[in-house]
Structures are given as C-alpha cells and as structure tokens.
Amino acid sequence: MYRDQSEEYQALQDTLYVIGGKWRIPIINSICNGNTRFREIERSIPGITRRMLSRELKDMELNKLVKRTVYAGPPVQVEYESTEYCKSFGGIILEMIRWGREHRKVVTKKRNSK
Amino acid sequence: MYRDQSEEYQALQDTLYVIGGKWRIPIINSICNGNTRFREIERSIPGITRRMLSRELKDMELNKLVKRTVYAGPPVQVEYESTEYCKSFGGIILEMIRWGREHRKVVTKKRNSK
DSSP, rough: EEEHHHHHHHHHHHHHHHOOSSSSHHHHHHHHHOSSSSHHHHHHHOOOOOOHHHHHHHHHHHHSSSSEEOOOOOOOOOEEEEOOHHHHHHHHHHHHHHHHHHHHHHHHHHHHHH | OOHHHHHHHHHHHHHHHHOOSSSSHHHHHHHHOOOOOOHHHHSSSEEEETTHHHHHHHHHTTTTSSEEEEOOOOSSSEEEEOOHHHHHHHHHHHHHHHHHHHHHHHHHHHHHHH
C-alpha cells in the first residue's frame, strides 16, 4: 500500500512540476485552442501580464512545450505552436474544464434554491 | 469561437482556483487514499512542512474539502476525511497520475536509447 502511494505521489509530482503555477495551464489551453500570436494568447487569458506571459513562453519553449517560429517579414511575425508534448495535457485540461462546469452548476443550483 | 474560449477559460480558472498551489492536489490525493491522521498525511507527502499542511487543512476544512473530527479520547484524536466535493477531483488526479506515468516511460525510453 505504502509503495503504491509513493509511486502515485511521484507521478503526481512529476505532472505538477511541469504544469504548476498559476498560468501554465491557461497558456497551454490557449495555444492548443489555436492562438498563435503573443497578443492573441494575452487577450485570451484575462489577468495575465505581458511580463508573465513572456516569461512563461520562454520557459515553455526551453521545455519543448511550445515551438516558436519567427517569420522574417516585414513585418516580422512570431508564432507559437503547441507541440505533441503540450497536447498530451489535453486529458487533464478537459477534466479541469469539466470539473469547473459541474462546479458552476452546483453553485448556481444552490443559489437558486435559496 | 471567442465566447467558447472565454467560457472554457472561466471553467478552467474556477478549477485552478480550488486546486491551485503546490500542495492542494497531493493533500486531496492523500486523504482520498485513506490517510486520516495529520502525521499520516504528512508522511505521505515528502517535502511538505507541518506549517504548510496545517494551513492547507484549515483552508480545506473551511472550503468543505475535508471534514475534521475530534475524538475526545483520551488520547484526543483528530481525523480528516474527504468529502464528496473532495472526491469530485478524482478524475483530474487520475489524469495527472496517468500523465506522470506516461511521461516517465517517455523519459526512460529516451535515456535507454542514448
């Protein structure tokens, strides 16, 4: 029993290590939804600052979560694409969206029944 | 399109709001795995400090994620139990464990093929 828990715990921690932090999941979701430009991604995530998004995207590029392509132009264009690795988080994100929706239903029901 | 993204984003944010932070998911997982005592939970999560665990448990009790029961004793015993609300995160946690395991396979394969 203890061993299983420890193995599960390690798997969980590995995942949380990659997708931890306030913004990582919303950014992965935004890019997987087809937003490719910095400003598009920024607009799709209310509350994120440019500095934060820039930092996250750099880190995600280093960790092969996004592919950054620069088109010479003019005008110079930078596009971000999700990698297969990034897409592998789809299952987790879908579960999170599903949970958020269910949760809202529960909250709304409680409010209406008051 | 924009509207869907915004609705999805909101559902995601609602979820992240409840399970955000470094320790929330490991604690939910530990309690759902049947750890009921403070020390058991602490031992099942390497790296967590008592102060952190204590703070999280208090917050989780306020938010109905855990039920805290005090048995008068002697000795006085305190037990934590997961609520239905807490168990509703099972799907997300399972996906995270699955991802962590898959990820380890990929990393191990890469290492072995070098």
